Amino acid sequence: MSNPTFRDAVEADVPELLKLVESAYRGEASRGGWTTEADYLDGQRTDEQGVRDVVEAANSTLVVVEQDGVIVACCQLERRGDSAYFGMFAVRPELQGAGLGKVVLAEAERRVVADWGVREMQMTVIQVRAELIAWYERRGYRRTGQMSPFPYGDERFGIPRRDDLQFELLVKAL
Template identity: 75%
Template sequence: MDTAPRPVGELTYRDAVAADTEAVVALVESAYRGDSSRTGWTTEADILEGQRTDPQGVLDVIEAPGSRLLMVERDGELVACCQLEHRGEAAYFGMFAVRPGAQGGGLGRRILAEAERTARAAWGVREMQMTVISVREDLIAWYERRGYRRTGKLSPFPYGDERFGIPQRDDLAFELLVKSLA
């Protein structure tokens, strides 16, 4: 796994290492939970309370075979991250977080494009897959504008497992979104 920084514009992309775990947890939590997440548009604070991830979950992604956690830095500061996982002819995209104050200016679009490029180059995959909470219509629409399509395939939200948050409604599920990278 290549851990050397690679500049792309004013952004630097690198693979996370174990020492990055706490910084990644803090970024992901700030983007999705609590009051800090409300300054960005990706907040899940109205549908889920509690944590979004924890140090062990992040470390599992960093250390898993066929998995990469991309760190995105600007001037040495962590501004975003995302998970890529090799799954045969597809790659899974997850744990995508952009610092709330940096959202809405095209940064997420650039990072998603770089993640797609990285997955194609590293693994030769033909498709990117992700799961999004099905009630997140605004987020799903954002991904659709970037070429992802809804599949209608739902998987249950892990109710009762507080590692993934404390649901504030009873209709949560994950929907599979896909995009051809061929």
């Protein structure tokens, strides 16, 4: 495959991006990669309106990653003062583990510094995702111990299979 290219998402990308995010996190397809949340959550990760909201939001972009004209990954970047928030990160399950995620994360960090002049990237990760948190730690992210609640009862974000889910804030100085 060729080197990935990066661009900002447009409205027409929303259906394909929704499929990508769902395939990376939910259901049997997600088990083809290592980022699945299928052991913790059933239902959907997001919905079409949720993706559209990120595409259309002020101070935010959804970065589309393509190889050979095919969408293979995406990530949300949102400006929050002197920091940027990194979210909605998805890589096609069959491409996970081959280094594409590292490339996408590095490009996201480069972009927020170059475009917004921010000094810190923030993200939230479900605290039971030890392997994923360790992956981010190897890339310089630090656990803060600062937790926020999982949106129990809001099926737009999934149907929890356990009652102890919460998000931990991870940060990295850029």
